[in-house]
Amino acid sequence: MKYNELTRRYFDAAASGHSSGPGPSNGPGTLSGPGSFRGAAGSRALGTWVQFDMQVAAEPRVIAAMRFLAFGCPHVIAVAAWLAEHAVGRSVEPALPESVQALRARFEAPVEKLGRLLIVEDAWMAAMRAAAPAAVH
Numbered sequence: 001m002k003y004n005e006l007t008r009r010y011f012d013a014a015a016s017g018h019s020s021g022p023g024p025s026n027g028p029g030t031l032s033g034p035g036s037f038r039g040a041a042g043s044r045a046l047g048t049w050v051q052f053d054m055q056v057a058a059e060p061r062v063i064a065a066m067r068f069l070a071f072g073c074p075h076v077i078a079v080a081a082w083l084a085e086h087a088v089g090r091s092v093e094p095a096l097p098e099s100v101q102a103l104r105a106r107f108e109a110p111v112e113k114l115g116r117l118l119i120v121e122d123a124w125m126a127a128m129r130a131a132a133p134a135a136v137h
Contacts, residue, residue, distance in 0.1 A: 003075070082106075
């Protein structure tokens with residue numbers, strides 16, 4: 001399968017264990033401690049699993065750091081990496097920074113991968129629910 005430059009860049013950065021953006025606040029890995037929340041979706045046995053860990057600042061209540069772990073195709077890993085990078089500084093809200101369809105277009109993922117990208121969205125939503133259970137039902 002052929003991947004666009006953006007997919008290759010984010011996948012390569014994640015595969016090497018580095019963030020694709022500035023600073024250590026995003027990229028592959030986990031977070032723990034006060035203000036940390038986790039959400040996951042999918043199944044490794046079925047070929048796609050994603051986990052987002054985020055650290056939420058107390059005031060204002062924004063995402064201070066986000067990390068991810070993912071098992072799946074390069075598109076899934078690249079999209080998870082992009083979301084982790086673009087989450088920092090955002091409010092704790094269930095909406096992705098871009099719709100799944102927009103992410104599919106941005107990363108030039110074939111329509112057959114849409115179900116896998118929906119698993120990425122489910123993991124994002126699970127993390128947001130963990131951080132703000134009263135606000136995200």
